[in-house]
Amino acid sequence: MARLQWLGLIAAAALAVAGGAHAEGDKAAGRKLVYTCNGCHGVVGYENVYPSYPVPKIAGQNAQYITAALHGYKTGERKHPTMNAQAESLSDKDIADIAAYLSSIAK
Numbered sequence: 001m002a003r004l005q006w007l008g009l010i011a012a013a014a015l016a017v018a019g020g021a022h023a024e025g026d027k028a029a030g031r032k033l034v035y036t037c038n039g040c041h042g043v044v045g046y047e048n049v050y051p052s053y054p055v056p057k058i059a060g061q062n063a064q065y066i067t068a069a070l071h072g073y074k075t076g077e078r079k080h081p082t083m084n085a086q087a088e089s090l091s092d093k094d095i096a097d098i099a100a101y102l103s104s105i106a107k
Contacts, residue, residue: 025063025093030101033094036086037102063103070095 037058040046046055058066072078073087074095090098 025096025100027101030097059105063099066099
């Protein structure tokens with residue numbers, strides 16, 4: 001049993017180190033990439049036509065959430081035709097850069 005706990009501790013430590021080794025995105029590059037995002041997410045009071053719902057504001061959102069959401073749209077795990085099309089064109093670096101920039105904006 002102690003051996004299993006030790007292996008779990010080693011695995012958790014390895015994941016923590018690997019997670020910390022990822023480079024943070026480039027905010028300046030992300031600022032250049034969000035121009036298409038602003039067409040919907042930057043318009044105050046903008047609502048999607050069908051189905052009708054308010055378009056979420058993403059400025060100031062948590063970087064991990066933005067990264068996960070964009071990867072979800074890119075893989076098709078999250079469904080929205082416009083977002084799926086937008087995310088498909090983004091590289092992992094683009095996504096990290098966008099997340100770094102958007103999360104740096106004060107709400």
